[in-house]
Amino acid sequence: MTETLFDPLFRLPLLTGLLLAGLLPMLGALAMLREEWLAALGLAHLASASALLGQALGVPAVVGATLGALGGGAIKTFLSARGNIAYGFMILAGWSATLLIGANTALGEQLAQALVEGQIYFAGLTELIAGLLLLALCIRTLPRLMQPVLRARFFPRYETANQLPAWRWHLGLDLLTAGGLAIGTLTLGLMGAFALVLIPAWITFRLAPSWRWTLIGASLTGVAGYLLAFVAALELDQPFGPMLVGVLLGMTLLVRSLERSRPMQLD
Amino acid sequence: MLGLWGPNGTGKSTLLKAIVRSTRIFSGHIELQPGLKLAYLDQQPLRRSVMPLTGRELLWAAGVQAARPEVLPDGLAPLLNRRIDRLSGGQYQLLWIWSALATDADLVLLDEPTNHLDPANRAALIEILALERNGRGMLIVSHDHDLLSRVCSRLLEVRDRGLIEAPTTRG
Numbered sequence: 001m002t003e004t005l006f007d008p009l010f011r012l013p014l015l016t017g018l019l020l021a022g023l024l025p026m027l028g029a030l031a032m033l034r035e036e037w038l039a040a041l042g043l044a045h046l047a048s049a050s051a052l053l054g055q056a057l058g059v060p061a062v063v064g065a066t067l068g069a070l071g072g073g074a075i076k077t078f079l080s081a082r083g084n085i086a087y088g089f090m091i092l093a094g095w096s097a098t099l100l101i102g103a104n105t106a107l108g109e110q111l112a113q114a115l116v117e118g119q120i121y122f123a124g125l126t127e128l129i130a131g132l133l134l135l136a137l138c139i140r141t142l143p144r145l146m147q148p149v150l151r152a153r154f155f156p157r158y159e160t161a162n163q164l165p166a167w168r169w170h171l172g173l174d175l176l177t178a179g180g181l182a183i184g185t186l187t188l189g190l191m192g193a194f195a196l197v198l199i200p201a202w203i204t205f206r207l208a209p210s211w212r213w214t215l216i217g218a219s220l221t222g223v224a225g226y227l228l229a230f231v232a233a234l235e236l237d238q239p240f241g242p243m244l245v246g247v248l249l250g251m252t253l254l255v256r257s258l259e260r261s262r263p264m265q266l267d
Numbered sequence: 268m269l270g271l272w273g274p275n276g277t278g279k280s281t282l283l284k285a286i287v288r289s290t291r292i293f294s295g296h297i298e299l300q301p302g303l304k305l306a307y308l309d310q311q312p313l314r315r316s317v318m319p320l321t322g323r324e325l326l327w328a329a330g331v332q333a334a335r336p337e338v339l340p341d342g343l344a345p346l347l348n349r350r351i352d353r354l355s356g357g358q359y360q361l362l363w364i365w366s367a368l369a370t371d372a373d374l375v376l377l378d379e380p381t382n383h384l385d386p387a388n389r390a391a392l393i394e395i396l397a398l399e400r401n402g403r404g405m406l407i408v409s410h411d412h413d414l415l416s417r418v419c420s421r422l423l424e425v426r427d428r429g430l431i432e433a434p435t436t437r438g
Contacts, residue, residue: 149327161287
């Protein structure tokens, strides 16, 4: 197992994936706090479609995916497009565009398949640099965004009452999530990135003793699930994306059974 | 501390929403002192079935700088390190109201703060509301006349034709 992890051939993909496996669950926890986890799937689909569109126009996939997802995130903020209906349309539009562009370009077809399957082993220096950039942005902006985002959740009229520019932090978080989903989709695949946003946050929302530990726990759960999936996919010669989703779903079932076996607490 | 009392449907809650710029004003106007910082709580505390924040983190989110147990009213200190989704409805409501009172807001607006509270928690709320707020203002809207007359220094009754001054036990 350790040989697989430290094989020089997979060093770059492993590092890139590790970065994203730590960051995406944190963004997922914030999306779950705002009850916007479905938006992550919409953004992942938009990233996927715009990566292919970029490819068709001669733009690198990482640039195309990021621009598409950021555009989606910005539109979401400015139109105040919240709720399942908006995200449902985002998912359908992204899915339709991905497959149509993929079907009509030779390179696009390969990329579309890679995005759906999640072939992390092809992640290279570009994806690693993009991941590091995302990490730097998260370190810089998340501590500043955290309090306004939490306040907006529990005291939603505070900003209006005090005429504060709430759109700034909503846009900041939407763009950060969109950027994370774009890089995540290109590196881990569409469903792999979405699973890392949804499942670790879902697990730690149930188990963590505090918000601080929710963020830490989500990140650690994402990393643990990712490492397990990485090794299992290589050892068992399976596609990475479905393996990652499978491992994370397995963790969910484990937590669910633990929850059911726990005695009910009465306050 | 000003109380606004009156039967349902007389526009008490709408008035609060107008002050916090959350509803359209069709006639008249509201003048707020420039730079006035407001805190406003709706009738119903926002609560989700799964929400992994502690009481202390909720206060931090509200803008309370240092939620030290010794400055908290009786009964709230033990809630600081517990997850808010594992508190009873009444405990959560008291903590939620305190989160507005403990901020540096110049004016706190509370809409029906005793809704859904049992007698014990209602009594705890009266004690909390009666605490000195260093000259900062509070406007409470409620149909609970007893609460208003005990905690407010001035009480107005909303009638069809306007507002009428009503007596309070606090004076």
